[in-house]
Amino acid sequence: MQKPLAGLTHRNLVRELTAGVTLLAIAIPLNIGYAQIAGLPPTAGLYALIVPTIVYALVVSSRQLVASPDAAAAALVASSIGGLAAAGSADYATLALAQAILSGIMFVLLAVFKLGFLANFLSKPILVGFVGGLALDILVSQIAKMLGVKIDSGGEFVDKVAGLVTGLGTANLWSIAISAGSVAVLLIGKRYLGQVPWALVVLVAATVLVVTAKLDQAGVDVLGEVPAGPPALTWPVIDWTMWLALVPSAMALTLVTTAEGLLVSRSYGEKRGYRTSPNRDLFAFGLGNLAAGASGSFAVGSSTSRTAAMDQAGSRTQLPSFVLAAGTLLLLLFGTALLADIPSPAIGAIVGVAILPLLGIRDFASLWRTDRFEFAVGAVCFLVTLFVGSIPGIVVAFVLALINLAKRAANPAIDVLEASGEPGGSLLDEAPKGEVTAPGVIVIRLAAPLFFANGAVFGDAVKKSVRRAVDAGNGPVRHLVIDMEAVTDVDVTGAESFEAMLTWLEREQIDLSFSRVRPDARQRIEQLGLLGDRRTYPTNRDAISALTKGNE
Structure with a gap:
């Protein structure tokens, strides 16, 4: 069995620690934003960076894959639980814990029975369409946040767009200015100095501006008080019918994470010359999600963007994940007061820029040029996910996958x-x-x-x-x-x-x-x-x- 810190030597220790600080700077602002997308308090996003991260890093075979809630998972949580409880309520948070536990159990079963191949039914067009539909739904909510417009973030896509359009007259000029500046810094900074944690720079600068100019009194929405303290062990107590109601969404979370997570794990293993074990990685995802559900967080998946950032920073071990967990714990113990004045427009800008690649515009263009049927599969999945819902979207995805498979199998050479x-x-x-x-x-x-x-x-x-x-x-x-x-x-x-x-x-x-x-x-x-x-x-x-x- 591979050691948790395989690949770590005295020669790369400093580099790995530095990469961990970079990961901390990237993950904290993003996880706060993802928690808001999921309809949960900021602490839910921060708690995911402690116990689930440690458990995952101790078990996973990949030396580089970073586990964390991501935009797609957060949107799935919001869309699936939003119809069962009011966002922000105690019942809503309890359902999110139960959903993570169910997802964890499914991951473990996939690993034990070696069923990870099921995720292969989610072909690239299907994943592009499904994740793209979720991303566009998220983007509308983030644009409203950037403009200072109040909408129901837990509503349907059409209702969100209607609320955004009708609320444009209430947009806050200071919010627009903060958002525009944040987006400019993020895009330009990423292009010319990609190693700098620009998300953290934006949060710090925007927070200083809000505090010094007292922009919260001018209508700029801020994060508000964040409870201090480490995550506490808990267990969701809900009726068995609610457990059953969460099964489809937990299955969708599991399959999407399996398809993306195993692909990223294998690709980086091949790229950097170390062996990975798909079943062990699935088992790690399972334990990580069980830990998330038992420590006040929500469903954990793989973070492609953070894994890429760690690879670019020269990291080849899981040490940055342990640095991330330790740094987040220290923040929750001693630094939550620093989070209270973070402006929501800046968070919206950070999340909005982060999910832009998930829209899949280039992928759709490539599919259009190479295979119109595959393009149609992705487009249908995109539209169903966007206008009907994430769970129907994943069902349609599987049906389309089977149709595509049958179409090709029925016409062999x-x-x-x-x-x-x-x-x-x-x-x-x-x-x-x-x-x-x-x-x-x-x-x-x-x-x-x-x-x-x-x-x-x-x-x-x-x-x-x-x-x-x-x-x-x-x-x-x-x-x-x-x-x-x-x-x-x-x-x-x-x-x-x-x-x-x-x-x-x-x-x-x-x-x-x-x-x-x-x-x-x-x-x-x-x-x-x-x-x-x-x-x-x-x-x-x-x-x-x-x-x-x-x-x-």
């Missing part, structure tokens, strides 16, 4: 080499060159497992190729050779379709032979009774040669 001795061409794609057959022989290669989605398609392809060979004047077809090299499996439905094809071949007096059958596939087709007394040859050339000699 079927290469056909006809009796004339020239490549006959694939029914779907160009046939490979350089392979020829003897007169009266057709070789067909199915480049996929034979199963319920393509069994009938394969049978029709065989009939079509035989008829096409005859119509071309190449004489009667007497032998069919099926190249089985790419057929890794056969299911019962596929076998039934195959039997129907065999009946047709017998009626047409066409012999059947198999070529290059894989050992595992051979066992399967024998079990299904498809082989019988039919001959099997190791290569296409051997099969064709034997058949040709039989015709002499």
Whole structure:
């Protein structure tokens, strides 16, 4: 088992500690903003940086992945719990704890039963659409905060937009000025001096301005008093029906985090030359979420932006996460008074700039250029998430994933080499060159497992190729050779379709032979009774040669 601080040496200790201070400067303002997005007090975001962070860092296999609530998770929490309790109430906070615990249990189950592959159903277009819809919903709330306009942040997207538009007349000029300055500093600073924690710089400068100029008296909204003290161990006590009501949203949180978290973990492991364990990472997410639910926080996921920031800072261990936890604890013990006068427009600007990349504009443009169907999948997921809700969005995402999978599986590449001795061409794609057959022989290669989605398609392809060979004047077809090299499996439905094809071949007096059958596939087709007394040859050339000699 990998040590919690694997990769740490006396040579990189200072660099890792410095990266931890940078992470602290980035995480505190963002987590305060994410807690507000989720409809929770600032402490919920700060508590996530202590116990959950420590637990996760002690268990995870990745040396760099940073665990924390992110914008998408916060929006999911708000959209899913908003219909069950009033944002800001004690019941609402309790439901957020229960949701994190459910998500933690699901992560642990995924790890124990090695079911992380389920997240693979969330393809890139689906993730882009789902996260993009959440991001745009968040952005509207942050724009209202930046303008000083009061809207119902827990409402539907259309209601938020309507509230923002109708409330423009109440916008506060000082709030607009703080927001504009904050956005300018964040964007320009990130472009030219990316190593500087500009979010912290913006918070400090905006807070000093508000305090010295007493802008809170001029209508600028501030964070307000933040309770001091460490997180306390707790456990949500709710009715079992509420636990059931939280299951779909917890499942959505789990799947989105699994898809993104495992991808980021693997990519950085490959990039920096260390091994990662997907199941162990899922287990770490599970324990981290259980810790979040038991320490007053909310659902924890992977932070791609913070992980990238740590990589750029030269960090190659989990030490920055421990520095983050220690620094946040000290802040909660001795420095919460410093947080009270932070202006909300500055928080809105920080969160707004952070989620801009999540809108997926470049990704959608790329999908439009490369694959219109994939673009449509992402767009539908985006619109459903935005206008119907996050849970329907994730359901639609899975349905679209299955449709996309079925569409591709039902149309496999079927290469056909006809009796004339020239490549006959694939029914779907160009046939490979350089392979020829003897007169009266057709070789067909199915480049996929034979199963319920393509069994009938394969049978029709065989009939079509035989008829096409005859119509071309190449004489009667007497032998069919099926190249089985790419057929890794056969299911019962596929076998039934195959039997129907065999009946047709017998009626047409066409012999059947198999070529290059894989050992595992051979066992399967024998079990299904498809082989019988039919001959099997190791290569296409051997099969064709034997058949040709039989015709002499």
